[in-house]
Structures are given as C-alpha cells and as structure tokens.
Amino acid sequence: MAKTIKFSLILDNTPVIDLDGVRENFNIDDILRYYKSGLLQKWLAVRGFTDTLSRLEDISAESDLEISKELVKIFEMEIEATKLEESLYSIQFHEEWQNKVNDYAKNNFNRKAIINDYHQGYDALLKGMLQAPDDIALIKSSMAQIAKNYLWIFKYHLPCFYDEFIEKVPLSIFVSFMNPSLRKLLLESEVMAERLENLTSKINPNTANKISDDFTKDHNLFDRQSILNRLGINLKPIKHKADTNHRWQQLVSSDKKCLIIDLTERDNVMVSHSDPNLKSHQFKKQDAVGKILNGLRFYSYRSDDYVEYITFTSEKDLVNSEKQFAIPKMFYLVRNHLKTFKGETEEFWKDIEPKGKRFMIIGMNDGNYVRNSGKHGEELSADDVNGKFVILDGIDYKSKNPDHVIGYLEV
Template structure:
C-alpha cells in the first residue's frame, strides 16, 4: 500500500502544517488559489481533516467573493468583513491583470492594444465605483487599483475624476482622501477654517514648490476642497450619505483619555467640536484639538479621545 505523503501549504510566505497554521496565515490570494487548483482539498485529505474537507468540497458557487466568504466561515477566520471583501476585490483585479498580461504576450505586446486596454481598465474601475457607490469595500479596492496601477491617468484626470465621483459616488471622495497619494491632489497642506463647522469659506494655501515657498492654492483645488468641506457640513446629510461607514462617539471622559478605537487600525477624523481632543491610541503627547483636525482630515492609528461634554460628537471613518 502506497504511503500517504504529507505536504505543507505556503500561506503568506509561511509553511502551513495544521488548521491553526492556516487560520493564522490566512491570505485570500493564497487560499483561493489552493481552493481553485484543488491543492487545499488534497492537503485537508492527507492531513486527516475530513470534516473540514467535506465542508470545502461543498462549496458550489463560482463567484470569488462568495467562495471567500464560505472559506472564511469554514475556517472561522476572525477578520473585518469589509476588509475581507476589499481584499477579495483586489485579488480579482490582480487576476484580471495577470490574464491581460498573458494575452499581451500572445499578441507580441502590440503597443496600440496595450494603450487601449490601459485606458479601458481605468474607465472600468471608475464605472465600477459608480455602479457600487454604496459598497465601501469595492470602492476601496478600485481606488487602490487606480492609485497603484494607473498613476499616469490619475495625474492627468484627477480633477475630472473628482467631480464625476462627487456627483455620482460621493462616498468615493472620502476613500480617495484616505489615500496618501490622492489626498495631496484634493487637500491643502496648510488650511485656515473660518468657522468650526467647516463651512465652504476657506482660506487655503499649499507648499507647492521644491524650496518650500508658500503658494496660493489653485482655484480648482480650492473648489474641490470646499466641496469636500461642504459634504461634512451637515451631520444629518453626512449620515445619510455614509450610512454605517460613519462612526460616531459621544461622551464625557472626565478629563481622562478614552480609548475609542484600538491601535493598528487607521481612522480619519471628519469633525470634532471645540474643546475636545484626540490622539493616536496609547501615544502620550501629540494631542490634537479641533483646529488641528477639522478640515485636515487627519488619519490616526487608533483613537484616544478626551472631552468634558456628553453631547459633543466625534465623527470619523475607518481607513
């Protein structure tokens, strides 16, 4: 009788020998590949995980997102559902790009075809954002893909993209200003806000030259920035626009710091009332007041909050 040869999977660059190893190193791209080529099923079989194997073999859907959801449930992976969904879309984009590159090789890298497909790929992402204007996971994945793979087209069309999304998918505006590169196109590096509610009357300046000379923000950038400020001016409208993606905290902390969000997750501050303070979670010093945060869309690693008011509300989003 032939001896069963046990083998390891490699997930996130680490050898996987047990279910615990698989859960600890669960990476969507790796696990889905193993599922599709049946290596995951073989591994479960030779390792004696018959009950888990039966569940995996019971997955009948061909939709990648649904496959991921079922695998996450089977292996009881403890992760944020939005993050899982976002990473699944990124995985799909990478697979599509891989197939496209293989097609380029078959065609001998015809320049015209590459250029046309490059523009087409960019527009597909923009349309995907508009068609899924309330799905933040899909928007985050598409925005990341634009930033990573289409920087030239973004540089040429970031103004047009802004106003297109402002009208058709305003949630995407917030996602873009979460992005380290994209936010530079829409936010001034130095900002003066004339009222604490972030009304549209803003005096803007940016440090645009290589020698750090201060220059006046261009008119179109001022318009884009004021449009962003206008989105958060009214909390009721903002709540309707962002839905569950808007996070709110209110409560007096009696002069102590309250750990509203733990570190190792990033959050963007949208609005905080005067007299209150935030800082990176667990970081002594670096206290930020409303003048430091409002209109700056500051991104923090976790959130500590201090307030003497029961009614003041801190508005923020997970990055």
C-alpha cells in the same frame, strides 16, 4: 511502509500546521494560490483533515471570486462583510487583469489594443462606483486598483473626477485619502487646493440642499439644536411668522448675514437676499435651508407661513459658524458609514476604538482632543485634524462638552 512527510503551509508569512493555524493566519490570496496549485489539498491530506479535504474537492466554481467565497465558508472564517467583499473585489480585478494580459500575449501585445483596454479598464472602475455609490467595499477596492494601475491617468483626470464624484459618489473622495498614493496626489495638488478648502472649511452652496433634508429632522446628529450647539456661538434663532400678501417683506438689512434654519414648504413661500431683487436670488425651502444670505426678505401668503433664521452680528460669528457647519456637512457626505462618539470624558482620555484598527478622522469640535490609542504625550486638537484627514491607530478621545461629537471612518 514509507512514512508520510508532513509539511507546513505558509499563510501571511506564518507557518501553520493545523486548521486553527489556518483560521488565525487566514489570507485569502495565499489560500487561493495554494488551492489552485493543489498544495492546499496535499497539506490537508497529509495532515489528516479528510472532512475539510472532501468539502474542498466538491468545489465546482471556476472563477477566482467564486472559489474564494467557497474557501471562506469551508474554513468557517468570521470576516467582516465589507472586509471580505473588499478582498474579493480585489481578486476579481486581478483575475480580469490577468485575463487581459493573457489576451495581449496571444495577440503579440498589440499596442493600440493595450491602450484602448487600459482606458476602458479605468472607465469600468468609475462606472462601477457610479452604479454603487454606497458600496464601500467596492469603492475601496476600486480606488486601490486606480492607485496601483491607473495613477497617471487619475492624476490628469483628478479635477474632473472630484467635481463629478463629490456629488455622485462622495464616499470615493474620502476613501482616496485612505490610500497613500492618492492621498499624496490630492493633498499636494495645487489645482485641488481650492476644492478641498471648500470641502473642509466652507459652506458649499452645491451641498446645502442635501443638508437641508436632514437639517430640520429631529434625529441623530442632524436635529436643529445639535447643529446650533456645534455653531459654538450664543445666538438664538428667530422665527418670523406672517402673511406678506404676496409682497417682499424686509426682515434684516443687507449689512448683516443670516443663516436660514427653516422655511414653510410651499410654492409661494420664499426668502431672498435684501439686494438685489433677482429671481436667481429667491429661494424656496429646498434651496434656502442651510444657506447664508446677505440680509433677509420674506415672501408669503398665509398667516402660518414662517421663516426661521439666525442673524450674525459680527464677521467673527459668521467665520465661527462656517467653520463648525463644515463638520456636519462632511458627516452628511459619508453618513451611511460614519462612526461617531458623542459625550463628555471628564478631562480623561477615553478609548473609543481599539489599537490595531485604523481610522480616519472626519471632524470634531473645537476644544476637544484625539490621539492614537495609548500614545502618551500626543494630543491632537480640532485644528490638527479637521481638513487634514488624519489616520490613527485606534482612537483615544477627550472632551469637556457632552454635546460635542467626533466622526470618523474605518480605514
């Protein structure tokens, strides 16, 4: 009787001889390729894993995406949902790309069709992100496809892409910094320099109304006192309550600047710069909160109407506030996927994320430090990481202030 010849599967560059080895070295690209070639079925048969083979033979799906989902279930893989979705999106993109290549071959590689399809493929990626602005797995996969297949068109589209997507899909901008090719393009582009400066170190009027919704809520990072603490200056907010009888009342002269903290939410309650008297400079609550004004005038009609604000007595105070205010603004843009740590570490390094996972630092307060997990001798300050989108292998963090926060995204 002929002896059965056993062989190993190579998964993620590692030979495996049993199901535990498959799970420990699980790579969906390798598994899918072996399944489609029939090698996976042969390996299960010669190794005697008949139950798993039977479940494999019951797969009725035809697309790579659906087959991949079945393979993950059969091998009982516990994969983080976003990581799995990201991999499956990549497989789907590859499947669609391969189908197009096959179509080109059938049509003798018609040049016009290829160019049209190329642009349509890029547009489809953008449309997908616009339709799912908070699906981080889709966005990561889409930006990876742009870096791999559409880098030259993205390079020329970059300013327009940024201007649209920072408002509609802000997560895509941050994900771009996770990809080496796109990161280099963004950080080295002269036309992007001012945009990135506005993103990282200035209060952007276009996002002030977004911040205002959370500015006055008492939860998480966005309660007012936490934001005031992160301003890093010892200024107390002033709350002015009055009925101005439908007239403009000047509260602060035009030579000083004010940050609006809160305002009564009514149609006829407004604030304005001291000068000039233009309707375009008159703001209701939804546009006023989070805005810095040159001086302050107040307009109301009931005795319980109020405005709450901070007056900056020096240019230094204003510069400090803008620098610190940029952190919660960036936190807001990625709020649904932001990871944070808040607390004092008593002069010691605290390992808040393990080595072996990569994280991009979104921002942290002055006076604190961060480093790659376990990397002795490294000490990155707020100036080293804020606006630099530094990526670390695990995170060690050091803080002297219990109110300070570090925010980051998993790469």
